[in-house]
Amino acid sequence: MYEPLEILKRVYGYERFHPLQEKVISHVLDGHDALVLMPTGGGKSICFQVPALCRDGLTLVISPLVALMRDQVEALKANGVAAALINSTQTLEEADQVLQDIAGKRLKLLYISPEKLFGGFITGRLSQWNINLIAVDEAHCISFWGHDFRPEYTKLGRLRELLPGIPLIALTATADPAIRRDILAQLSIDENSVFQSSFDRPNLHLSVLPGQKRFERLQEFLKTHRNQAGIVYCLSRAGTEDLAGKLSRLGYKADAYHAGMSTEARHRIQDAFLKDEMTIMCATVAFGMGIDKSNVRWVIHWNLPKNLEGFYQEIGRAGRDGLPSDTLLFYSYADVVQQLKFLDEASPERRELLTAKLDRMKQYAEAMICRRRILLSYFGETLEEDCGHCDVCENPPETFDGSVVAQKLLSAVYRTGERATLRHCALILRGSHAQEIVEPGWHDLKTFGVGRELKFEEWMEYGSQLINAGYVSVAYDRGMTLQLTPLSRPVLKGEKSVPLVKFRSFEEKKAAAPQPKPAAADDGDPELVELLKAVRKKLADEHEIPAYVIFSDKTLKDMASKVPKSSLEFRQVHGVGEVKAESYGPIFLRAIKEWLGTGS
Secondary structure, eight states: OOOHHHHIIIIIOOSSOOTTHHHHHHHHHTTOOEEEEOOTTSOHHHHHHHHHHHSSSEEEEEOSOHHHHHHHHHHHHHTTOOEEEEOTTSOHHHHHHHHHHHHTTOOSEEEEOHHHHHSSSSGGGGGGSOEEEEEESSGGGGOTTSTTOOGGGGGGGGHHHHSTTOOEEEEESOOOHHHHHHHHHHTTOOGGGEEEOOOOOTTEEEEEEESTTHHHHHHHHHHTSTTOEEEEEOSSHHHHHHHHHHHHHTTOOEEEEOTTSOHHHHHHHHHHHHTTSOOEEEEOTTSOTTOOOTTEEEEEESSOOSOHHHHHHHHTTSOTTSSOEEEEEEEOHHHHHHHHHHGGGSOHHHHHHHHHHHHHHHHHHHOOSOHHHHHHHHTTOOOSSOOSOBHHHHSOOOEEEOHHHHHHHHHHHHHTTTOOOHHHHHHHHHTOOOHHHHTTTGGGSTTTTTTTTSOHHHHHHHHHHHHHTTSEEEEGGGTTEEEEOTTHHHHHTTSSOOEEEOOOOHHHHGGGOOOOOOOOOOSSOHHHHHHHHHHHHHHHHHHTSOHHHHOOHHHHHHHHHHOOOSHHHHTTSTTOOHHHHHHHHHHHHHHHHHHHHTTO
């Protein structure tokens, strides 16, 4: 059995684990289950790939999309790891070869979709495969309360019967408290086996602009992001094609991607983007899940997303290498209307849930408090101070002491036994005798009518601010009722003041919208970075793999900063493992030597 840190250095070229990774790996290697909550780019894959390489046997990885599997398998192979996948795009001969490799104990990791896992002959063979670990990636897909619910994921609980005693690790980057409870219940994971790192992605700059004159604003944005890879998410298929056409006519390397295209066309366009042959992808949300392209420098939402989980996952495709990246959301109320139309086809229970989540997305877009605090609060995480790295923090609005307002609303939440929604609390404070208030007896509460001085809309606005700031949370699996958080107690006891932004209409809010902030400058000599990118591109084309599989932008910039001149120095570069040092080291060292010889 190998030591985890030895695997990390030898295979991946990293000197140390990220926070929490080491704890998860130790927990799993001790034979325990785990639920791992980490943001996109936070290193979730390391949590199951390292244990897989530490011990004998095969690790079974459940993954929802072909693109996700293909990218991870290619990256593992580039690092010298024996990995394979079974999916619907394979020929019978290819699938048979994978099965032979498993039988011959030549594989360490097998990626498979739940459809393939339960759809035929696979389940009967699992007990013969010497499986040492089960990894369920994108675990939020198991939950009805999630934004990307997939019914086939609900069968995964059967693995407990098929593979008794085998540790299971579930991983996701988008899970609010309701989804977490669901994952734990369906996969029979103990609450004490939850590992949560911060969902904060401090390298991402967050901003929102009004939807008017979007194309003009986009052109201004692109002037500060020349030749940088980025994604523009559009609501409709036609929208992707129209925008890609406009950008192409202006000389940008842009293309469209949506589910209405043929499989062949989607693969061609996706590969062009992954290989840096095309820099701007105009896409619907059909694109991106599992695409491990590390050098996406920006993500723009052309229209309002339908929920914060999807939005967080989509902006997370920028800056996976940890380098500064920008995110921009265009917002207009017309987008809200369009999203509401899409919900008409949902079942009543599902429609209520999705409408509530759309409302939280709308609150984010209209908010005048730190956007990062809103995102983190949604996932149950508290940020005590404003981030200083979003458009609101950089152009802060005037606030007033809203402690009394907060106490009244939090008191209503408390006195209803945390069984009321925000709407209910607003009606209680206004002194409404509506049936939904009188029936549960809430008209007899001490807080009934204590907030008549504010309009219903004002209470809804201030309630939204308190939710977004983390003083209360919304339990989506409990009828969207409000729940007090640890932050609420000192407010109720008068020990902490609460700043609130004065209620304003949306038209007033959007009047002074700030411009997006350009990304920070590159590390290392820019000329050398570009030269190394050209070397990487040539190698990627020769091997017919995406450029980032060779090395990430972060690795190239560290290389340009350290300027290694020997094989030993080359191995000190971030992200250079043994296999890649042997395969690519001489080529990059030669390029650096030639660059130095030019007098640079």
